[in-house]
Amino acid sequence: MDEHTTTEQQQHILVVDDSQDMRELLQRLLERAGYRVVVAEDGQASLTQAKRHHPDLILMDLSLPDMDGWEAVAHLRKMREFRTIPILAVTAHVSAREAERAMAAGCTAHLGKPFDTRVLLQEVARLLKDGG
Amino acid sequence: MNRTSQRTQPTSLVEQLKRSLLIVVSLLVCVLILSFPVGIYNSNIQHNLDEQKAALQEGQNNILLTMVNQETGLRGYISTDNTVFLEPFTSGRTQYLLAVRQMKDQALGSDLSETTTALAQVEERANAWYSTYAQVQLKNMQSGKLATARSDSNGTVGKALFDQFRASVAHLQAAIGQDLNTLQSRLDIISRLSLIIALVLSVVALLLLWYTFTRFVNVLHEQLTILKTRSKQLGSGDLSARVQELTYHELNSLGQTLNTMAEELATRSRELEGSVEELAIRSRELEGSNEELATRTHELERSVEELIALNSALEEANQARSQFLSTMSHELRTPLASIIGFTQMLLDDADVANMNQQQHNDLQRILKNGQHLLSLINDVLDLTKIEAGRMVVSYSQVDMRELLTSVVEETQSIAIARQLVLRAEVEEGMDFLESNPLKLRQVLLNLVSNALKFTEQGEVTVSARRVLSPDQEGECVALAVTDSGIGIPADIQAHVFEAFYQADGTYTRKAGGTGLGLSIVSQLTTLLGGTIAVKSAPGQGSTFTVMLPIKALHHSIEQDPPRLHPAQPLEATRIPPASGDLPPAMSDELLAVFAHRVATDGQNNLILAVDDNPDIIVLIKAALKDTPYTVVGLQDPLQAMELVQELHPCAIMLDVMMPDLNGWQLLNQLKVNPATASIPVMMITVLTEPTTGYVLGADAYLIKPFKTTVLLNTLRNLLASQTGPSQAGEREAQRV
Numbered sequence: 083m084d085e086h087t088t089t090e091q092q093q094h095i096l097v098v099d100d101s102q103d104m105r106e107l108l109q110r111l112l113e114r115a116g117y118r119v120v121v122a123e124d125g126q127a128s129l130t131q132a133k134r135h136h137p138d139l140i141l142m143d144l145s146l147p148d149m150d151g152w153e154a155v156a157h158l159r160k161m162r163e164f165r166t167i168p169i170l171a172v173t174a175h176v177s178a179r180e181a182e183r184a185m186a187a188g189c190t191a192h193l194g195k196p197f198d199t200r201v202l203l204q205e206v207a208r209l210l211k212d213g214g
Numbered sequence: 215m216n217r218t219s220q221r222t223q224p225t226s227l228v229e230q231l232k233r234s235l236l237i238v239v240s241l242l243v244c245v246l247i248l249s250f251p252v253g254i255y256n257s258n259i260q261h262n263l264d265e266q267k268a269a270l271q272e273g274q275n276n277i278l279l280t281m282v283n284q285e286t287g288l289r290g291y292i293s294t295d296n297t298v299f300l301e302p303f304t305s306g307r308t309q310y311l312l313a314v315r316q317m318k319d320q321a322l323g324s325d326l327s328e329t330t331t332a333l334a335q336v337e338e339r340a341n342a343w344y345s346t347y348a349q350v351q352l353k354n355m356q357s358g359k360l361a362t363a364r365s366d367s368n369g370t371v372g373k374a375l376f377d378q379f380r381a382s383v384a385h386l387q388a389a390i391g392q393d394l395n396t397l398q399s400r401l402d403i404i405s406r407l408s409l410i411i412a413l414v415l416s417v418v419a420l421l422l423l424w425y426t427f428t429r430f431v432n433v434l435h436e437q438l439t440i441l442k443t444r445s446k447q448l449g450s451g452d453l454s455a456r457v458q459e460l461t462y463h464e465l466n467s468l469g470q471t472l473n474t475m476a477e478e479l480a481t482r483s484r485e486l487e488g489s490v491e492e493l494a495i496r497s498r499e500l501e502g503s504n505e506e507l508a509t510r511t512h513e514l515e516r517s518v519e520e521l522i523a524l525n526s527a528l529e530e531a532n533q534a535r536s537q538f539l540s541t542m543s544h545e546l547r548t549p550l551a552s553i554i555g556f557t558q559m560l561l562d563d564a565d566v567a568n569m570n571q572q573q574h575n576d577l578q579r580i581l582k583n584g585q586h587l588l589s590l591i592n593d594v595l596d597l598t599k600i601e602a603g604r605m606v607v608s609y610s611q612v613d614m615r616e617l618l619t620s621v622v623e624e625t626q627s628i629a630i631a632r633q634l635v636l637r638a639e640v641e642e643g644m645d646f647l648e649s650n651p652l653k654l655r656q657v658l659l660n661l662v663s664n665a666l667k668f669t670e671q672g673e674v675t676v677s678a679r680r681v682l683s684p685d686q687e688g689e690c691v692a693l694a695v696t697d698s699g700i701g702i703p704a705d706i707q708a709h710v711f712e713a714f715y716q717a718d719g720t721y722t723r724k725a726g727g728t729g730l731g732l733s734i735v736s737q738l739t740t741l742l743g744g745t746i747a748v749k750s751a752p753g754q755g756s757t758f759t760v761m762l763p764i765k766a767l768h769h770s771i772e773q774d775p776p777r778l779h780p781a782q783p784l785e786a787t788r789i790p791p792a793s794g795d796l797p798p799a800m801s802d803e804l805l806a807v808f809a810h811r812v813a814t815d816g817q818n819n820l821i822l823a824v825d826d827n828p829d830i831i832v833l834i835k836a837a838l839k840d841t842p843y844t845v846v847g848l849q850d851p852l853q854a855m856e857l858v859q860e861l862h863p864c865a866i867m868l869d870v871m872m873p874d875l876n877g878w879q880l881l882n883q884l885k886v887n888p889a890t891a892s893i894p895v896m897m898i899t900v901l902t903e904p905t906t907g908y909v910l911g912a913d914a915y916l917i918k919p920f921k922t923t924v925l926l927n928t929l930r931n932l933l934a935s936q937t938g939p940s941q942a943g944e945r946e947a948q949r950v
Contacts, residue, residue, distance in 0.1 A: 103552040111559055145544065174547035177540075196551035196588055199558040 093210055096137035097121045098128040098154070099172070100146050104195075108141060108172070108202075115203050125149025129157055132164060139210055144173040144184060152187040159188040168209040172197065227430070227462035234426035241419035245412045252408040259401050263394065266324055270390045273317035278383050280310035281340055285376055288348055292355060292363050303348075310340065324397075332389035336382040343375040437465045444472060453480040539598055546591050554584040593730035597713060600737040607741055612651045614678045614691070615640045621658045621676060628666045635673035636666070644680050647691050649742055649762060657738050658693065660731045661758050665697035672698030672755070684745070684761065693760040702750040710748060711736035735760075820861050821929075824848045824880065825869035825898070830918070834867060834898075837922040838929075851875040855883055858890050865932060868912075870899035878910055885911035894932050898925075 095117045097108045102123075109119045120135050122128040126149045132140065140158075144151030151171065158164040168191070171184040176194030184192045193205055287303030290296070314337055321329040351372065354363035362368065437460045447455035453476055457469030557580045569577075618638040629636035647654075658676060665674045674697045683690040702710060713733040739746045739760050750756035821843050823834045831847030838845050846861060848854055851872045858866065866884065870877035877897060884890045894913040897904075904915040914932045916925065 101548060101552070104548075104555070107552060107555045107559065111555070114559075114563075174544040174551065175540075176543070176547065195547045196554040196584070199555060199562065 092116065092118045093139070094118045094120065094135055094137040095206070096128065096131055096135060096140045098123075098125070098131075098140065098146070098151065099143040100124060101143075104143070111199055111202065112206065115206075117206070125151060125154035125157075128154045132158060136163065137167070139206060140167060140169045141172045141206075142169050142189065144171055144175055152183070155184075155188040168212075170205060170209055172202070225462065227434075227464050230462075231426065231430060234422065238419045238423045238426075241415055241422070245415040245419075248415075249408065249412050252405075256401065256405045256408070259404075263397055263401065266320070266397075267390075267394050269320055270317070270326075270329065270394070271387075273313055273320065274383065274386055274390060276313035277310060277317065277336060277340075277386075278380075280306045280313055281343075281376075281379060281383075282306075284310065284344075284348065285372075288351060288372075292351060295355065295360065307344075314340075324393075326390070326393040328389035328393045328396075329386065332382070332386040336379070336386050339375070339379040339382040343372070343379050347372040347375050433461055434465075437461065437469075441465065441469060441472065444469075444476075448472070448476050448479065453483055535598075539595060543591065543595050547588075550584060550588055550591075554581060554588070557581040557584060590730070593734060596734050597730055597737065600734070600741060607650045607653060609648050609650055612647045612649045612654055613645055614647055615645055617651065617655060617658065618676055618678060621655060621662055624659065625662045625666060628663060629674065632666060632669070634666060634669055634671070636662070637673065637675045639675060639677040639679075641677075641679035644678065644691065647762065647764070653738050653742055654693075654762075657735050657742075657760060658695070660735045661695040661760075664731050665695050665699065665756070665758075669697045669699035669755075674698075680764075681761070683763065689764050690744075690761045691764060693762065694757055696755065696757040698755040701752040701754050702748065702756055703752050707748050707750060711746070819843045820846055820863040821865045821867060822846050822848060822854070822858060822861060822863040823867040823898075824851055824854050824872070824877075825867075826851070826872040827869070830869065830898070834925070837925050841926070843929075851877070851880050854880055855887070855890070858884065858893065863893060865929065866893055866895045867898050868895055870897060870901050878906065881907070881910045881912055896928060896932055 095112055097105055097112070097119055098121070099105045099108065100123050105121045105123065109121060112119045120131050120137065122131040124146045128140070128142070128146075129149075131137075142151045142155060146154070149157075151173070155169055155171075158167070158169070169189045171181075171189040171192045172195060173180070173184065173192070174195040175184070181192040181194075190209060191205060193202060283302045283306030287299050287301065287306060290299030291303065314333070317333055318330070320326075321333055347368070351363050351368060354360075354368070440460070441457060444455045444457045455476060456473050460466040460469050557577055561574070561577050561581065618640055622636055622638045626636055662674060662676055674695065676693070676695045678691060678693050680689050681692045682688075711732050713730055735758075736746050739762075742762060744760055744762035746758065746760050748756060748758050819842050821834075821838065823831050823845050825831055825834075825847070826849050828847070828849060831845070831849070835845045835847065843864075846857070846863065848857060852874050854866075854875075868877045868881055872880075877899060881895055881897070884893065884895060891911075895911070896914040896916060897907045897912045898916045898918060898920065899907075900918045904912075904917075907915045914928050916928050
């Protein structure tokens with residue numbers, strides 16, 4: 083990780099997913115692309131992590147234990163500091179209806195699982211550029 | 215029935231009357247004709263009589279005068295002996311003879327017996343005077359016996375004879391009077407007689423007239439009474455009543471008509487009796503049928519109940535299936551995401567990881583298979599979704615040129631990789647089609663990539679052109695994808711649209727298809743209201759042609775929801791995302807989320823109802839009372855635009871026939887304004903012109919009077935389809 087560090091410009095990304103595999107995959111993908119990554123495994127933790135780290139982007143799985151992604155996003159949106167933060171829903175709920183639901187809950191964009199790693203990185207870059 | 219021949223043939227009433235009148239009139243004419251000549255004759259006779267009377271009197275006077283002249287002349291001669299005085303005597307004698315002859319003729323011609331007799335006497339006396347006295351005296355004078363002539367004895371004789379003559383003249387006068395009187399009285403009798411005859415004839419004529427009239431009236435009265443009685447009898451239901459032969463044939467024919475009528479009535483009555491009996495039988499039969507019907511109805515009711523139960527069971531099964539599919543999709547994708555993700559990362563990392571070629575190939579194999587599995591999952595889910603009637607299609611203008619170009623662009627990479635030529639051909643003048651762009655694109659993409667997969671060399675062409683529809687009644691758009699590939703044998707062509715069916719199983723692996731592509735194409739085509747056909751021969755390539763109707767407007771509104779899949783409960787529209795993916799316990803939290811969305815997006819559950827009739831607004835409010843929606847009623851359509859922009863309701867209900875601004879105009883204003891165009895509009899009107907409504911952009915159409923349940927269902931469907939594919943559609947492409 084250190085070899086990629088350009089501390090001032092590094093952008094923080096919060097990855098929220100209940101799957102250990104997915105958290106690790108996303109973390110490694112993003113870190114290799116030069117981002118700083120923090121993770122959370124459920125909705126409640128995502129709120130804590132977000133408050134602690136003030137990330138520039140949140141990748142949010144939606145089906146989560148305890149507090150799910152929709153609720154977490156709704157909570158985040160209620161807080162002033164997270165009102166404009168880009169949130170990318172990364173979810174296995176892929177239908178158009180689901181995508182809309184995610185947007186309705188407050189997500190900025192929607193990406194279905196499984197994803198093409200290149201598409202994911204493109205989307206992340208785009209959101210950080212436009213939405214940050 | 216017994217037409218009596220012994221009776222005299224009935225005479226005609228009119229004929230008889232005519233005859234009587236003719237007799238009377240002839241009699242009167244006769245009287246008139248007779249009285250004329252009789253009158254003339256009488257007056258002629260009277261006139262003759264008067265003339266005769268005058269002539270006779272003149273004759274008598276002449277006789278007397280000429281005799282007086284003779285006597286005077288004779289006396290003068292005797293006293294003077296002067297012959298001068300003889301001249302009156304002789305002329306008097308001549309005139310006397312003439313007068314006597316004239317008078318005799320007249321008396322004889324007129325048959326005057328008394329006068330003739332009296333005249334004879336006068337003549338006799340005159341002759342006596344003349345011969346006995348006058349001629350003796352003349353002889354005396356001529357022989358100079360003056361004294362003898364002038365003697366008193368002779369004078370006395372002469373005087374006595376002359377007095378006798380005078381007396382006979384007086385007698386003649388009386389006789390004339392008598393005769394004339396006789397003639398006059400005869401004439402009077404004739405006149406009186408003719409008058410009496412005329413009178414008698416007139417009276418006879420009048421009596422005849424009276425008699426005829428009285429008889430006619432009596433007979434008429436009598437026969438009319440008969441007719442009246444029979445009519446009454448008929449009227450009171452005695453159908454055997456008949457009218458006997460009547461004297462006058464006019465009345466008789468009336469009677470016969472009455473008889474015919476009675477006959478007919480009797481027949482009808484008998485027929486009716488028959489019908490009534492038949493009806494009674496039918497009625498009994500019907501009662502039987504009714505019982506049977508009741509049994510059947512009961513059975514039907516039971517069947518309906520069973521069907522309802524079955525339907526709800528099916529509904530539940532359908533829901534369960536949807537939920538299962540949704541869950542399965544999620545659960546399959548989650549591990550697949552890791553497989554594909556990690557493999558891709560490893561492959562991207564290949565240089566760093568320092569793996570050999572074999573390991574690299576193996577990783578690529580894992581990735582390829584993972585991706586194939588993913589497309590299988592996608593296709594299977596698509597197919598089940600279409601088959602379950604879950605897929606809702608909304609229509610819009612599709613630019614065909616743009617669509618075909620983009621399909622070619624997207625698949626061009628495969629064509630280049632396989633060294634194939636890929637072209638698009640769009641006929642001039644058919645740039646737009648009313649359809650669903652995403653579904654149509656999916657159809658074309660599947661067909662083109664299919665064609666590219668199964669073609670080893672040559673070219674693939676995708677074309678769009680107008681053709682006559684198969685039923686020859688309109689025009690269609692034909693979208694054809696032609697390849698120069700291996701072709702499909704005839705016996706297999708029928709099966710190509712079935713799921714998991716491929717012409718040659720070996721190709722599946724080689725080409726990397728799922729075996730579901732054509733099946734999805736076929737289903738989607740049907741969903742878009744079109745048909746698909748294939749034309750091919752082994753070794754000669756294949757052509758897949760999709761025929762779409764030019765007008766396929768509002769397909770989704772009429773078709774959705776499918777029969778065995780009743781609309782979701784209203785709560786489902788309140789929480790637009792289907793809660794199927796979530797444990798039920800979470801729906802409350804979902805509500806909160808949604809409430810947040812409502813707050814942030816400024817959307818609400820307001821429904822604006824515009825109708826100039828306040829009763830309808832009350833009705834709509836009552837219908838939606840137990841739903842989460844709040845109805846805002848508006849009677850003035852002119853304020854509608856402003857209010858819509860202010861409230862931004864989730865749906866608008868519009869009447870059509872309103873003063874100032876009608877519903878069509880308002881609908882048009884709403885749909886051309888970008889700020890309000892997306893709000894679903896439901897027309898609620900008595901007009902049955904849904905096509906007009908849909909063309910102007912209405913999203914639903916309801917005809918008054920409406921049932922509350924229909925209103926609710928329509929609203930529910932409207933809002934369900936709005937939250938469904940409308941905005942979501944654009945993002946669907948990202949999924950693959």
